[in-house]
Amino acid sequence: MTRHIKLAVAGVGNNISALFQGAEFYRNLRERGIADQDLPGIKRPRIAGIEVSDIDFVAAFDVHPNKVGVKFREAVLAPPNNYPRLDVELPDPGFAVELGLTPDDIDPSSEGFRRLVATLRDTGAEVLLYSLPTGLQWAATAYARAALETGVAFVNCTPELVARSPELLAEFEAAGVPMIGDDLASHLGASVVHRALLHLLTERGLSLASSYQLNLGGNEDFRNLREKGGSKRQSKLNALAQEGVDTSKVEVIPSAGFVAHLADHKVAMLNIEGLGWAGTPISLDLKLKVQDSSNAAGVIIDLIRIAAGARRAGLGGFSAAAVRVLKSPVGGHPSYTAEDIEAGYRELDSAAAR
Numbered sequence: 001m002t003r004h005i006k007l008a009v010a011g012v013g014n015n016i017s018a019l020f021q022g023a024e025f026y027r028n029l030r031e032r033g034i035a036d037q038d039l040p041g042i043k044r045p046r047i048a049g050i051e052v053s054d055i056d057f058v059a060a061f062d063v064h065p066n067k068v069g070v071k072f073r074e075a076v077l078a079p080p081n082n083y084p085r086l087d088v089e090l091p092d093p094g095f096a097v098e099l100g101l102t103p104d105d106i107d108p109s110s111e112g113f114r115r116l117v118a119t120l121r122d123t124g125a126e127v128l129l130y131s132l133p134t135g136l137q138w139a140a141t142a143y144a145r146a147a148l149e150t151g152v153a154f155v156n157c158t159p160e161l162v163a164r165s166p167e168l169l170a171e172f173e174a175a176g177v178p179m180i181g182d183d184l185a186s187h188l189g190a191s192v193v194h195r196a197l198l199h200l201l202t203e204r205g206l207s208l209a210s211s212y213q214l215n216l217g218g219n220e221d222f223r224n225l226r227e228k229g230g231s232k233r234q235s236k237l238n239a240l241a242q243e244g245v246d247t248s249k250v251e252v253i254p255s256a257g258f259v260a261h262l263a264d265h266k267v268a269m270l271n272i273e274g275l276g277w278a279g280t281p282i283s284l285d286l287k288l289k290v291q292d293s294s295n296a297a298g299v300i301i302d303l304i305r306i307a308a309g310a311r312r313a314g315l316g317g318f319s320a321a322a323v324r325v326l327k328s329p330v331g332g333h334p335s336y337t338a339e340d341i342e343a344g345y346r347e348l349d350s351a352a353a354r
């Protein structure tokens with residue numbers, strides 16, 4: 001018997017549609033007796049004793065007129081969301097999406113902020129998943145402060161500086177509240193594939209001449225990133241730098257264009273120009289096409305289980321377990337060995353077993 005996570009979400013976009021529908025997909029597989037090793041796309045069937053379908057959505061916040069005041073089950077499917085409708089019957093968690101924070105609600109005494117705090121308290125939320133459009137630093141900080149005030153673990157899916165803000169992280173640590181960020185590293189996304197190929201080049205002893213990564217998509221994230229891609233570009237470079245890649249020779253364009261007919265598919269074009277024996281050139285081009293928001297949900301499921309497990313274990317601040325599923329983790333990847341990361345998972349599992 002596992003204890004379900006009580007999850008609140010800020011931003012009811014494609015990521016949340018993929019997470020909500022996907023959790024139901026796995027619940028169905030479980031009910032049909034499918035074993036751990038046969039669950040598609042799942043590396044860790046349990047983290048801190050929590051299974052992938054053990055999520056109870058308890059509250060959601062958005063500002064879009066198609067979503068505010070609408071039942072959560074319907075809001076996740078409302079346009080401009082365009083994640084596909086999975087072949088599962090969706091449950092009704094029994095609440096409507098509430099109005100989220102606006103730039104007038106940054107002050108903790110403001111009406112909107114107090115409303116958010118009250119909902120987090122009243123619903124008994126354990127984790128607040130922050131999944132707004134990229135580029136809203138004010139919002140990331142304000143939602144994190146509301147989580148801190150209520151003792152709710154915070155997960156930052158975006159490249160905004162939250163976990164990497166030393167002051168904010170210290171406050172979460174002091175309060176014993178988990179803070180997991182920043183910016184999720186998609187399941188098999190452009191960042192991890194690009195990093196692996198650049199690492200291979202170096203490992204084989206070739207020199208990097210130049211490289212680029214261009215991303216295209218047809219969801220709201222790609223529309224937004226055309227204009228507000230600054231923090232995402234840096235975060236993608238952070239992800240490459242994690243394994244010692246010299247990013248001075250790499251160009252990354254988070255959204256090289258919004259292509260409506262791609263809908264929630266993302267296409268990444270990767271190019272690597274290298275120099276081998278006697279300076280002779282080698283050129284590699286790769287195209288990666290993925291269901292963008294499934295790629296996000298496949299790691300969000302780990303981030304929220306890490307956050308809930310840490311909170312239940314009384315572990316505040318950042319968890320080493322999250323390092324590989326983030327583009328810009330606290331302290332960067334070289335500060336953590338593979339053993340540190342596995343020790344992070346073991347700590348959560350053993351605390352849950354006690």
Ligand SMILES: NC(=O)c1ccc[n+]([C@@H]2O[C@H](COP(=O)([O-])OP(=O)(O)OC[C@H]3O[C@@H](n4cnc5c(N)ncnc54)[C@H](O)[C@@H]3O)[C@@H](O)[C@H]2O)c1
Pocket residue numbers: 010011012013014015016061062063064067081100101102131132133134135139157158159183184185186189219220221232292293295296
């Ligand atoms: N593979 C991926 O999809 C991936 C990977 C890494 C990071 N991310 C990041 O995750 C975030 C969410 O992605 P998405 O595809 O779900 O985006 P989305 O645009 O589909 O959803 C964002 C939602 O936030 C809502 N919103 C806007 N302002 C708000 C506010 N002040 N308060 C509450 N809600 C507000 C929007 O109305 C929308 O419903 C983005 O920042 C994206 O860059 C996504």
